[in-house]
Amino acid sequence: MTPNSAMQPNHRLTHHLLLILLGLMLLASLIHWGLRAQVQERVEQKLYDQSVTLLRQLNQQLQTDLKEVRSDLLYLTDQARQNGLTQPQPSDQAIARTSIAFKAFSKYKRRYDQVRFLDAEGMERVRVNANQGQPTIVPTDQLQSKAHRYYFTETIGLPSGAIYTSPFDLNVEHGEVELPLKPMLRLASPVSDAQSNKRGIVILNYLGRHLLNDFLALTRDYPGRTYLLNSEGRYLLSPNKLQEWNFMFPDSPQVGFAQDHPLIWSQITQRGIASSRTAEGRFVHLRMRLPNSQSSLSSGCQNCEFVLILQIPESLLETQIDQEMAHQYPLLGLFFLILGAVLIFLTFNREKRRLSELQIQHLNQEIADERDLFIGGPTVVIHWRNEFGWPIDYISSNVEPLLGYTAEEFQSGELSLSSIVAPSYLQQLIQENEAAQTDSRSWFERKPYQLVSADGRRLWIQDTTSVIRDSAGHITHFYAYISDISPLKQAEEKLQRSHHYIQNVVDTIADPTLVINIDTYRLEIANSAARQTYCGGASIDAEMTCHRLSHKREVPCSGEHDPCPIELIRKTKAPARVIHKHFDSHGKVIYAEVSATPIFDDTGERVVQIIESHRDITHHVEMEQQLTQLAATDRLTQVFNRMKFDDELVEQIEWAKQQQSALGLIMFDIDHFKRINDNHGHDVGDRVLQEAVAVVQKRIRKSDVLARWGGEEFMIITPLADLAVVETVAEDLRKAIAQHQFPQVGRITASFGASMLHPDDDARALIKRVDQALYRSKREGRNRTTVSP
């Protein structure tokens, strides 16, 4: 199975759930079928038992009914005998007594339609009609001969004590079935005299309705169908009322149970309760012979039998089974619900477990693949014990091409790890093991070390080691993954040699010379002059950048005043030359002319390094600065000269206009200076000039610019000062000069003029206004200040 197919749980799950559903449905069908069969058997048995019981009750009831009739019949034959009807010629009194006795009997027993005594010739001698509860003795003149009726002929031939039972039929009067229907059963018994001469018969017309009612009363609650048939299978009672007594009506269809259910009828042969089964249901039946007298002689009626049939129709069975099953369904449903839930839960779990197993298989496969990769690859796996000599439990077989020893030589204990480590590296490995013991790392990388192969070669080894600890945290085993890095080491050594060579060459260069990585600004090479200049001869660490080395700051050079040669070369890919202000190892400023040249990669497209050489031009720069200063300074007073003043004033005016700020200009001239020269000499005059500058310089701001305009005239530029301030400053200076005691000369004065820059002024216009203000001060008596706003 591929990992992909293993990772499609949804399809499998759906498939499994469908299978479960199918299985549950199948199981439900089976259980339903089994349960139904069981219920059917139970219901059928119950109905059968009920039917059998009912049949027994019916049999009992009918037997009881008939037994009573028999008993009545025998009682009446006794009455006839006792009342003298067995005489050859019964007297009228005998007939009258018997009639009264029969009438009394009829009044008491209402089940008989007629109670009669027929003499041996078949003549009715006593007849009592029931007359609906009001028995009447039929007068002699209305008595008839019944000599040819079947019941007489059948009975008179019977032995004494025997009972004739007629077929159960409807009463017929004058050849027509009497309506309403009057089911009738005739029972008769011969009456003999003491010499056993037959003197007649007693006959009872038993009203069969009583018997039928008893039958109906008992079967009322029976859920199936009930039939009462005569011996020929004709319907006496039937669920279909139209079928009842149809054999008595020649115009009705002459069918009976025997025709309707021939199969069942054929099986109702023996007496006693039996049952038969057809597609119409189960039939429980009983052929019941009408009982004879106590003498057990057979009656005169061969067909005088009842057939009782109880039918349990299929529809009744189905209904009752359905009712029973209806009670089972909720339980069954609950069972399947729980079963389904359990199965689904188990399926989910199983699927989850299967997926986990597949993932584990997959992982194992990956591990195995990786292991194959390891074993087939250059990495040798060593599992060794942290014991004396470092014995090896397992070493992968690819050790052989690496070291020339077989894995078996190690695993048999013939060789151990310590025996192949180059002796000079044993200490390193021991220290690394001890370090691993004290810290909690689970793996570490060793510094490269050397193993000695079987042929004595020394191989450089790169080693990643995992540690295995016992419960106390002590390292018990190591897993080492080692590979041969000798070729790499050789290349590294070669590179180092060439690096040394380059270093030596670079060291011969007198100027500090650096090779700088263009991306990181780190120094890849710094010659000894650079180390000497910037680090006092100390070695330079690998993280050192060019700007930290020479500028002592953490950010690279930038901008117009401090251009970075690396930046320039990045843009132009051409050599660049800039002048930088560096600091040596003592913090002294060095002006260096930095010449930078790009070094390209193999493609010649990309600049990867630059080589910089720093020519120390501090001396030139300082000289230049001195010259510049000399050119701007008045030699006598050491303040700016007129040329510098002119430049300064132009710049200040430009700046003030840009900033829209105030700019004041003060001009002062020492009064009657000529006289000082003349009186004290030119040198004294010079010193007066110097002293006056000193007095002024002490009182102006650093930002104010004092310059000698010429002779004994001076200018003061006062940026960011408004008119009031300028006037105050000028006046203060005037007073200070006037109050100062000049050596050899004593007191002198100076005249001041001042003005402010106007928006449309240039330097010339401003100077002119100030000059005019000073002229006014001179003209108006000197030692004064004139402000021309």
Ligand SMILES: Nc1nc2c(ncn2[C@@H]2O[C@H](COP(=O)(O)OP(=O)(O)OP(=O)(O)O)[C@@H](O)[C@H]2O)c(=O)[nH]1
């Ligand atoms: N000692 C000395 N004198 C100088 C220097 N430069 C100019 N002088 C003299 O300064 C004098 C200036 O004289 P004037 O221009 O007449 O002005 P003043 O005598 O101060 O008269 P007022 O300005 O009108 O008060 C000249 O005699 C110059 O020779 C200098 O550097 N040193």
